Structures are given as structure tokens and as C-alpha cells.
Amino acid sequence: MDVLADALSVMRVGTSASARTEARAPWGLRFPAINGASFHVVLQGTCWLVPEGDREPLPLTSGDIVFLREGSAHGLADDPATQLADFAPSRQDPSSPIGQVTVDGPGARTMLLCGAYQLGNARPHPLLRELPEIVHLPARPGRHGALHSMIGLLGAELDERRPGRDGVVPALVDAMLLYILRAWVDDRAAEEARQRVADGRGPAGWAVALTDPAIGRALEGIHAEPARPWTVEELGTRGGLSRSVFAQRFTTLVGESPLAYLTWWRMTIAGRLLRESDAPLSTVAQTVGYSSEFAFAKAFKREYGLAPGRYRRGAAH
Incomplete structure (x- = not known):
């Protein structure tokens, strides 16, 4: 079981959206906050990311990617001082999943892919947090070659307008979310390793957990068989560690104990099943490892503050 892909699958609540943006200086675009995550890929040229609040503008160049975890409001511009206009993509074909934004001007040309992923941020996976x-x-x-190869493919598809583009681009955009997160995991794990050498402290965090052989195998087991009555000893054995060493290492890297994370993941799956299916509560309970509907309801209410039935009725409205 791929833990990263599995974690994202339970957060996705809709399809991605994207727009090809071509602008010539001077230009500036304002992006409102969204319920999900937003991204920008600089396919050609340069620009500035202009965050809201007191954050400093960030210069971007061809091949750069920015990912805004919570879809916060921000701007993109040829210069941080340029006035911003609302980002309003149009579609020549209303059925096309790819929008288009064009800003005419006398200056340098920049081409971007701008878009958003619909993610349920009410219960984000700790990796995303x-x-x-x-x-x-x-x-x-030399860094993140696969991700930048995908950027090249996206740029070619958007430029050439070949048959099948409307199917290829959304698929590439969906895959890019995993590539972005994989790149961040790789960079973060490498930084943790450098810090360990520099100051002697132990590594911590989900990036390290996913790349740690012992903890990674335990996480794969939990995600592959969430209903299994796992014990700490069994999870440690998967990684070749004793119970005590495994429990300490898991808690250090993940931020909670193995069984606490198992319960959190079970309840996350249960919440998705209650939102997206009409399966009986007994079936949902068994799917996430509870033989008793009463025990499941008690655990669910402790996690969500609502009984499963009330949660399902609320999600339906």
C-alpha cells in the first residue's frame, strides 16, 4: 500500500481545475482563497508570487513550482508593485477542463499553468499539516527530474493543442500533486539528515517516517489492512524492531503512538465511507476493524464529536 497516495485519496473531494495563463508585462492576477490547495507552474518566463499579509514576495523563474497548502489568497505578477486584477479563466469550449487567461501587454511574456486541487481540509492528513x-x-x-519532465509534457500539451489534450492535461495535473509532495518529502528528508550530522539531533517528521525502512513498512501495513487487530509488537516485527524500540521511533517520527495513528486512520476512512456511501453502520464498523457497532460509534464520536448517523446526515446536506 502506497501511504502517500492513500493519504491523498481520502482527502480528495472533487476534480482538479487548471488554466493556461499567458501574460505580457505589465500584468498582475489576484487569486482568491479556495477550499483546497492551489498551485502554479512557470512554464516560460519569470514572475513573482505575492502572498497576502506580511510575507515577502517570492521570485519565480521557468520550471519553478509553488504549492499553497491551504489555498490561501495570493497574487501573481510581473513585478510585486503591479496592480492585481481578478483571475477569471475563460473556456472556448464549456466542456473543456482547461481554462485560458490571456493578458496582453508590450513587455516580456510569461506562461503558467495555474490550478487547484479540491481537498477536504477539515481533517487533513498529518503529512499535509x-x-x-x-x-x-x-x-x-539534477533535482526532481521526473517532476520537471512532467512540466515539460504539460507545456508541450498546452502549446500544441493536439487531439486528446483535454484528457491528457487533467491526468498530468492530478499526477503532479503526488510528484510535488514526493519532491517535498525527498527534500525534507535530506534536510533532516543534514541537520542530524550538523547538530546530532535525531530526525523527526512525516518525511523521515515515509523514507524510514522500519516505520515505512509499519505504515504500509496499517494502510493496507486498517481493519486488522494490529499490536505494537506486530507492527514492530514488520520493520525488524523490538516492540519498545519501534514504539519510541514511531512516536518520535510520526508525532503519535502507533495505535493512536491506527485509530486516527480508521476513523478517517470511516468518515469518508459515511460521506460517500450508503453502507450500513455495521459494514462501516467492520471495514475499519470494529466487530461491534456500539464500540465503533463510541470511537467515532470521540474522534468527531458526533455520532456516525448524525455525521452522515450532516454530510448529506
Whole structure:
């Protein structure tokens, strides 16, 4: 079981949206806050990300990617001082999943792919909570080759307008979310390793957990078989560690004990099943490892503050 893909699958609540943006200086675009996460890929040229509040503007160049974890309001512009206009993509074909924004001007040309992922932020996976609000992945030679190859493919598809583009681009955009998070995991794990050498402290965090052989295998087990009556000893055995060493290492890296995370994940799956299916509560309970509907309801209410039935009725409205 792929833990990263599985974690995202329970957060996705809709399809991604994207727009090809072509602008010539001077230009500035204002992006409102959304319920999800937003992203920008600089396909050609340069620009500035202008966050709201007291954050400093961020210069971007061709091949750079920015990912805004909570979809916060922000701007993009040729210069931080340029006045911003509302981002309002149009579609020549209303059925096309790809929007278009064009800003004419006398200056330098910039081409971007701008878009958003619909994510349920009410119960984000702890991996997502660990991300900075703005993830910047600069186009560094030799780093994240697969991700930047995908950027090249996206740029070609948007430029050439070949048959099948409306099917290819959304698929690439969906896959890009995993590539972005994988790149962040790789960078964060490498930084933790450097810090461990520099100051002697132990590594911590989800990026390290996913790349740690022992903890990674335990997480894969939990995600592959959430209904299994796991014990700490069994999870530790998967990674070749004793019960005590495994429990301490898991808690250090993940931020909670193995069984606490198992319960959290079970309740996350249960919440999705209650929102998206009409399966009986007994079936939902068994799917996440509870033989007793009463025990499941008690655990669910402790986690969500609502009984499963009330939660399902609320999600339906």
C-alpha cells in the first residue's frame, strides 16, 4: 500500500481545475482563497508570487513550482508593485477542463499553468499539516527530474493543442500533486539528515517516517489492512524492531503512538465511507476493524464529536 497516495485519496473531494495563463508585462492576477490547495507552474518566463499579509514576495523563474497548502489568497505578477486584477479563466469550449487567461501587454511574456486541487481540509492528513503554507520547488538542475519532465509534457500539451489534450492535461495535473509532495518529502528528508550530522539531533517528521525502512513498512501495513487487530509488537516485527524500540521511533517520527495513528486512520476512512456511501453502520464498523457497532460509534464520536448517523446526515446536506 502506497501511504502517500492513500493519504491523498481520502482527502480528495472533487476534480482538479487548471488554466493556461499567458501574460505580457505589465500584468498582475489576484487569486482568491479556495477550499483546497492551489498551485502554479512557470512554464516560460519569470514572475513573482505575492502572498497576502506580511510575507515577502517570492521570485519565480521557468520550471519553478509553488504549492499553497491551504489555498490561501495570493497574487501573481510581473513585478510585486503591479496592480492585481481578478483571475477569471475563460473556456472556448464549456466542456473543456482547461481554462485560458490571456493578458496582453508590450513587455516580456510569461506562461503558467495555474490550478487547484479540491481537498477536504477539515481533517487533513498529518503529512499535509506538516507542509509549509507555501512550498517552493525551484528548477534546480539534477533535482526532481521526473517532476520537471512532467512540466515539460504539460507545456508541450498546452502549446500544441493536439487531439486528446483535454484528457491528457487533467491526468498530468492530478499526477503532479503526488510528484510535488514526493519532491517535498525527498527534500525534507535530506534536510533532516543534514541537520542530524550538523547538530546530532535525531530526525523527526512525516518525511523521515515515509523514507524510514522500519516505520515505512509499519505504515504500509496499517494502510493496507486498517481493519486488522494490529499490536505494537506486530507492527514492530514488520520493520525488524523490538516492540519498545519501534514504539519510541514511531512516536518520535510520526508525532503519535502507533495505535493512536491506527485509530486516527480508521476513523478517517470511516468518515469518508459515511460521506460517500450508503453502507450500513455495521459494514462501516467492520471495514475499519470494529466487530461491534456500539464500540465503533463510541470511537467515532470521540474522534468527531458526533455520532456516525448524525455525521452522515450532516454530510448529506
